[in-house]
Amino acid sequence: MKLADVNTEERILEAAKKVFMKYGLYGARMQDIADTAGINKALLHYYFRNKEKLFDHVFDGALSKYFQQMEVFSDKSLPLIERINRYIDQMIDFLTEYPQMSIFIIKEISTNPELFHDKVHKIKNHKSTSLIAVLKESIELKEIPDIDPVIFLMNLHSLCAYPFVASPIFKVIIEKSKTTWSDPNNEKHKQSVKEFVAFKLSN
Amino acid sequence: MKLADVNTEERILEAAKKVFMKYGLYGARMQDIADTAGINKALLHYYFRNKEKLFDHVFDGALSKYFQQMEVFSDKSLPLIERINRYIDQMIDFLTEYPQMSIFIIKEISTNPELFHDKVHKIKNHKSTSLIAVLKESIELKEIPDIDPVIFLMNLHSLCAYPFVASPIFKVIIEKSKTTWSDPNNEKHKQSVKEFVAFKLSN
DNA sequence: TATTAGTTTAACCATTTGGTTAATGCAAAA
DNA sequence: TTTTGCATTAACCAAATGGTTAAACTAATA
Numbered sequence: 001m002k003l004a005d006v007n008t009e010e011r012i013l014e015a016a017k018k019v020f021m022k023y024g025l026y027g028a029r030m031q032d033i034a035d036t037a038g039i040n041k042a043l044l045h046y047y048f049r050n051k052e053k054l055f056d057h058v059f060d061g062a063l064s065k066y067f068q069q070m071e072v073f074s075d076k077s078l079p080l081i082e083r084i085n086r087y088i089d090q091m092i093d094f095l096t097e098y099p100q101m102s103i104f105i106i107k108e109i110s111t112n113p114e115l116f117h118d119k120v121h122k123i124k125n126h127k128s129t130s131l132i133a134v135l136k137e138s139i140e141l142k143e144i145p146d147i148d149p150v151i152f153l154m155n156l157h158s159l160c161a162y163p164f165v166a167s168p169i170f171k172v173i174i175e176k177s178k179t180t181w182s183d184p185n186n187e188k189h190k191q192s193v194k195e196f197v198a199f200k201l202s203n
Numbered sequence: 204m205k206l207a208d209v210n211t212e213e214r215i216l217e218a219a220k221k222v223f224m225k226y227g228l229y230g231a232r233m234q235d236i237a238d239t240a241g242i243n244k245a246l247l248h249y250y251f252r253n254k255e256k257l258f259d260h261v262f263d264g265a266l267s268k269y270f271q272q273m274e275v276f277s278d279k280s281l282p283l284i285e286r287i288n289r290y291i292d293q294m295i296d297f298l299t300e301y302p303q304m305s306i307f308i309i310k311e312i313s314t315n316p317e318l319f320h321d322k323v324h325k326i327k328n329h330k331s332t333s334l335i336a337v338l339k340e341s342i343e344l345k346e347i348p349d350i351d352p353v354i355f356l357m358n359l360h361s362l363c364a365y366p367f368v369a370s371p372i373f374k375v376i377i378e379k380s381k382t383t384w385s386d387p388n389n390e391k392h393k394q395s396v397k398e399f400v401a402f403k404l405s406n
Numbered sequence: 407t408a409t410t411a412g413t414t415t416a417a418c419c420a421t422t423t424g425g426t427t428a429a430t431g432c433a434a435a436a
Numbered sequence: 437t438t439t440t441g442c443a444t445t446a447a448c449c450a451a452a453t454g455g456t457t458a459a460a461c462t463a464a465t466a
Contacts, residue, residue: 008443022314026230030424040445045425047443103313109371110306111225120375132380150384151395154373158365163357165368168312170357172323177335181353192354199402211413233454243415248455 009047011037016058021104024111025055062105063119069094073131080138081201084131088160088193092186095164102161131156144201152200159193212250214240219261224307227314228258265308266322272297276334283341284404287334291363291396295389298367305364334359347404355403362396 015037019028030051034041048054072078072086095102109116135149163170174181218240222231233254237244251257275281275289298305312319338352366373377384 023229024227024310024314026226027228027314029422031422041424042426042446043444051424100313103309105372106306106368107227107310107313110303110310111227111230113371116371117375130380132377132382148391148395150373150377150382151388151391153376154366154392155362155395155399157369157373158361159358162361162365162368165309165365166360168316168319169308170353170360172320173356174335174353177333179335179353185354188351188354189357192351192358196358196399196402199399232452234452244454245416245456246414249413254454 008037008039008043011039012044012047012054013058013061016054017062020055020058021100024107025052026111028055059105059108060119060122062101065094065098066101066105067120070131073134080134080144081197083134084156084197084201085194087156088190088197091160092190092193095161096186099164099167102165106165145203147200155196155200156193159196163189211240211242211246214242215247215250215257216261216264219257220265223258223261224303227310228255229314231258262308262311263322263325265304268297268301269304269308270323273334276337283337283347284400286337287359287400287404288397290359291393291400294363295393295396298364299389302367302370305368309368348406350403358399358403359396362399366392 012033015033016028019033019036023029023032028051030044031041033054034044044051044054048057069091070087072083072090075083075086078086131153132149135144135147135152138144139146139149215236218236219231222236222239226232226235231254233247234244236257237247247254247257251260272294273290275286275293278286278289281289334356335352338347338350338355341347342349342352
């Protein structure tokens with residue numbers, strides 16, 4: 001394969017990301033993707049065969065990157081709270097760079113829940129589950145208070161991700177309340193999540 | 204207008220809700236909506252003129268209901284923490300009844316951010332802003348600690364809404380961690396959010 | 407019973423859609 | 437230079453799409 005090929009394929013993928021992220025699988029138009037990539041529409045089929053396969057490619061990549069942010073939970077060289085704080089830093093930085101990523105995943109899961117179930121089992125580096133196991137273990141060892149690991153996990157994810165997901169709603173609320181608010185405020189965001197962690201996990 | 208008319212219009216709206224919530228404005232098909240409602244497709248145009256107007260009707264309704272959950276923030280007969288706790292109870296109950304509601308709003312905002320900006324200014328019962336004002340006032344009166352009202356608001360909404368938004372992701376994580384988790388767990392959810400509030404707002 | 411007004415239907419329309427096909431272009435190898 | 441294999445293009449296709457139209461239906465009124 002020549003350099004031009006790599007270029008065309010990548011251009012298609014970048015364009016597809018943009019269009020699928022905005023319109024979803026069913027709302028996106030192949031001609032739009034071709035226009036965005038600056039290529040002839042037939043090339044989409046030449047390189048990716050059909051709309052669904054192109055979407056799969058994009059969605060699988062997004063899922064993979066998303067779950068990668070949770071791998072730090074398995075890093076046994078770090079104490080528990082440090083792993084969680086690393087996750088907070090990492091996830092918030094990741095979502096700052098790709099603000100639409102969470103929304104995209106959530107959107108498509110909402111439309112095709114069964115499909116998601118299949119896909120997520122194909123992700124090999126699936127370390128997202130380990131936080132619950134690690135929390136359970138630490139609870140048994142009395143290193144942390146007896147909390148509900150599932151609730152903690154949900155709260156942690158919620159605090160990290162939802163401000164990005166609901167960003168336009170918050171902007172309007174803030175605007176209407178005549179509050180000045182500089183955007184982005186990652187350090188404040190990270191700090192507030194870490195405070196929550198400290199509150200829940202300190203003896 | 205006869206009863207049959209009210210019936211047809213309502214049937215269309217219920218069907219449109221289902222289809223728009225799943226596929227969004229651009230992914231939804233008018234024939235699908237008609238099939239779901241059990242009517243002839245031309246009736247969609249007879250009653251709602253075109254796809255966009257039908258969508259507007261559904262989306263405006265959703266937005267309105269969503270923001271209604273925040274009206275309790277303005278209830279001056281209640282102390283601050285009670286208002287917030289009422290909001291927590293209310294919002295979580297609301298999202299339990301309409302689990303797709305947040306996702307729907309977030310999805311459509313993500314696709315059409317400008318449109319949302321216009322629409323949200325038309326909502327009359329717009330009391331969502333008042334929590335920030337109330338928090339500021341209470342901070343000045345030294346009734347609560349000096350917190351960042353915007354961060355607090357974002358965290359509050361995050362903790363309430365995101366578990367519903369990301370429900371399929373959590374289900375997979377929980378399943379993979381071999382944890383038993385009974386669904387729905389509203390009381391635990393509410394309690395954990397209220398604990399957060401108490402943590403942030405107690406002197 | 408005939409008329410009227412509103413509701414519903416089936417057929418139709420122009421455009422769009424995802425995908426196919428054959429010809430052409432391009433670069434590398436023989 | 438010719439051949440080969442891959443990449444790209446423009447035209448095409450059948451079906452789907454949102455929307456329109458006129459006829460038929462229905463119930464209420466005169």
